[in-house]
Amino acid sequence: MGKGQHQIPTREELKKKYNQINKIKQEEPGQPRFLQSSNLSCIALCEVITSKALQKHGNIWVCPVSDHVCTRFLFVYENGQVGDVHINTQDAQIQREILQATGSEPS
Numbered sequence: 359m360g361k362g363q364h365q366i367p368t369r370e371e372l373k374k375k376y377n378q379i380n381k382i383k384q385e386e387p388g389q390p391r392f393l394q395s396s397n398l399s400c401i402a403l404c405e406v407i408t409s410k411a412l413q414k415h416g417n418i419w420v421c422p423v424s425d426h427v428c429t430r431f432l433f434v435y436e437n438g439q440v441g442d443v444h445i446n447t448q449d450a451q452i453q454r455e456i457l458q459a460t461g462s463e464p465s
Contacts, residue, residue: 366396403431403456417448430460 367375406412407426412419421427445452 366398368396397437399435401433401435402429403433403460404429417446 405428406419406421409421409423409426411423411426412421414420447453447456
């Protein structure tokens with residue numbers, strides 16, 4: 359995920375752009391689609407194989423070998439609704455809750 363804000367065009371902007379190029383007939387209004395917001399935030403919860411390549415810098419882990427990283431969950435939030443941005447995932451209670459939520463530890 360890149361640093362900074364990324365502007366995602368709205369559905370109407372995309373329709374206008376592609377209709378001008380391809381002259382496609384406008385879609386009939388219908389059921390709203392999932393994740394219509396132009397302000398999205400994503401957080402990935404990844405599993406990492408312990409290896410010599412794994413490095414820790416403060417509270418940040420870096421694994422330069424992409425084959426050692428597997429994304430298990432991708433959380434997508436609309437309009438800045440991310441939750442507690444000050445949470446410390448190194449806290450023992452938070453780690454227990456993560457293990458319970460992922461089914462890695464009995465509840």
